[in-house]
Amino acid sequence: MASSLKGVKPKAPEIELLAHSFVVPKKQIFSPAEISTKWEKSEAYQELIGFICAVNEAVKNMKLTDACYMSQVTVNLLKILETMENWIAEIPPVTQPQRFGNKAYRDWFQRLHDQAEKLIQDALDEKFSCAVAEISVYLSESVGNPTRIDYGTGHEFAFVAFLYCLFKIGACDQNDLAAIGLRVFTKYIEVMRKVQMTYNLEPAGSQGVWNLDDYQFIPFIWGSSQLTDHAHIKPRSFLNEELCTAFSKDYMFLGCIQYILKVKHGPFAEHSNQLFNISGVPSWSKVNSGLIKMYKAEVLSKYPVIQHFLFGSLLRINAATATDTFVSE
Numbered sequence: 001m002a003s004s005l006k007g008v009k010p011k012a013p014e015i016e017l018l019a020h021s022f023v024v025p026k027k028q029i030f031s032p033a034e035i036s037t038k039w040e041k042s043e044a045y046q047e048l049i050g051f052i053c054a055v056n057e058a059v060k061n062m063k064l065t066d067a068c069y070m071s072q073v074t075v076n077l078l079k080i081l082e083t084m085e086n087w088i089a090e091i092p093p094v095t096q097p098q099r100f101g102n103k104a105y106r107d108w109f110q111r112l113h114d115q116a117e118k119l120i121q122d123a124l125d126e127k128f129s130c131a132v133a134e135i136s137v138y139l140s141e142s143v144g145n146p147t148r149i150d151y152g153t154g155h156e157f158a159f160v161a162f163l164y165c166l167f168k169i170g171a172c173d174q175n176d177l178a179a180i181g182l183r184v185f186t187k188y189i190e191v192m193r194k195v196q197m198t199y200n201l202e203p204a205g206s207q208g209v210w211n212l213d214d215y216q217f218i219p220f221i222w223g224s225s226q227l228t229d230h231a232h233i234k235p236r237s238f239l240n241e242e243l244c245t246a247f248s249k250d251y252m253f254l255g256c257i258q259y260i261l262k263v264k265h266g267p268f269a270e271h272s273n274q275l276f277n278i279s280g281v282p283s284w285s286k287v288n289s290g291l292i293k294m295y296k297a298e299v300l301s302k303y304p305v306i307q308h309f310l311f312g313s314l315l316r317i318n319a320a321t322a323t324d325t326f327v328s329e
Helices: 033-037 043-058 072-090 104-123 126-141 153-168 174-199 218-226 235-239 241-247 252-263 273-278 284-300
Strands: none
Touching: 043 153, 043 174, 043 218, 043 284, 072 104, 072 174, 104 126, 104 174, 126 153, 153 174, 153 218, 153 284, 174 218, 174 252, 218 252, 218 284, 235 241, 235 252, 235 273, 241 252, 273 284
16 A cells, blocks of 8 residues: 555455355444544555555546546446436425525435445446445445435545445456546536535535535545646646636546635635645645545544444455555555
């Protein structure tokens, strides 16, 4: 596991489908102390960090619009997300007195909960059917909480876990990494922004201006990797609204800034203080490495986030060994 993966071919630790016992994931972290004693030492933690870093390397210096290899599975994942997006139009928000937390979201969520297994079953080869019940839980967890009607970085992390599980069972391989970052994850963010806006989801555990964004974090990591060696767009450039608008379709990071400028008002330094500080970093490579460190500290090490994460046979709470990483030779 490393933040730099030059010269290596990242892949998930392999499992034998027929010999493997899949389970329904469940909570395993029950106290703040277990973040350092169990979670950060677990197989799941090591493998998911490795996966995030592998996609980070795969999208380096690539535009969202660049051609990349698309396997049938990645095409099918896009179809799942398009289906979820279409449901938004079919389940409009209801009229209610409170501004946040439109109750129609619960109907949208329930539809995904009811159909997640079928959607994934249809997207994968039949030989992976034994894994569907376990994997589908992470897709359902990735779109927010129906009780609180909120969404945040913990739900986004569940989608990363969902994607990683596809690599773990062998449905995706290293050739899919760029498409997972540039196509599938970008579509997921697009769908979730529409869900947020349509149903006025509350930010889950928002730190306000002290966080990067009320809802997402990963697109800032992978988005900064896209810009690593850009000749003209520097970290200070994203404070230019016109530039963000012009290049938001090419770069995830700039798309995030454009979205923030749509939903927040006032001086950027006040409503997005952390991002304003990042604009002063001299290079995108430093931004990228700093964001990975920040993600570990501000998302993955926070009990309010990880207490909701679910562990099963693919993402295990067991203590990691040296081989428990997404990266191998």
